[in-house]
Amino acid sequence: MKFGVVVFPGSNCDADCMHVVKDVLGQPAEYIWHKSGSVDGFDVIILPGGFSYGDYLRSGAIARFSPVMNAVYEFAKAGGLVLGICNGFQILLEARLLPGAMRKNKSLKFCCKDVYLKVENVNTPFTLKYEEGQIIRIPIAHGEGNYYCSEDTLYELKANNQIAFKYCDESGEVTDEANPNGSVANIAGICNKNGNVLGMMPHPERCAQKILGCEDGRLLFESIVLHLQHKRGV
């Protein structure tokens, strides 16, 4: 089992992801430079947070045309696991591996704080260690996390159970007040129809160890490991 953490110019959560996978979970992992044309030999690809290409034009728009993204696209289409966190989520949207787009936060402010999420779908390789409806606390840090999709797409997301996480309050109520950025339907994270590609704005890698005050994000990475172990019959 090998994790790959893609590094774009401007990525800044790559080392955090590497730390969680390698040091906290004890799994083999390597960085993949954005100019690499291949992701052969990897079982999971993580697109980390940051400001790839300075967020020029639109967040994720230019990174999506990095050489490595062709390989990631093929990898995802073949069923490989791809996790996009924050800027990684924006890149997945721009690459059309996930539906929808990001707008500037409704408040127009960069929002950096802990939020509560409701786990809506535990039947994905990324969420299987959570309980359905579980409320978790995870930090966000973004200026463009205001998820948008058409009504038709939203209908499809719901019908196919593709909404993985929703912003909620501490008691689990999905309210406007608990929506930090104006996202449609309080969406914090979605997966593709097959469930092998997940994008989320909150940062699970920033809350995967007790020493950081919260480890609700750790289960996401442990879910991936468990999924791959099952797949290999371990």
Next chain:
Amino acid sequence: MYQARIYITLRESVLDPQGTAVRKALDAMGYDNVKDVRIGRYLLVDIDTDDKSLAESQAHDMCKKLLANPVIEDYKLEIVKLG
């Protein structure tokens, strides 16, 4: 040489938080007849060709692939001969 002058704005169905903030500021300044403000991008793309229709079709391709995101944005463009 042709220049593509490309205007990109958020689609009408998409709330434009920046535009809304500017409209409110204009309203506070006394421009109470401003009904809507949409903020977008303006790109000037110089294309080295003598073939206007080629420049135009290339510019449309660029918009669809990279310069605009059709999920949330509309674009329009004009092609102008340079020099």
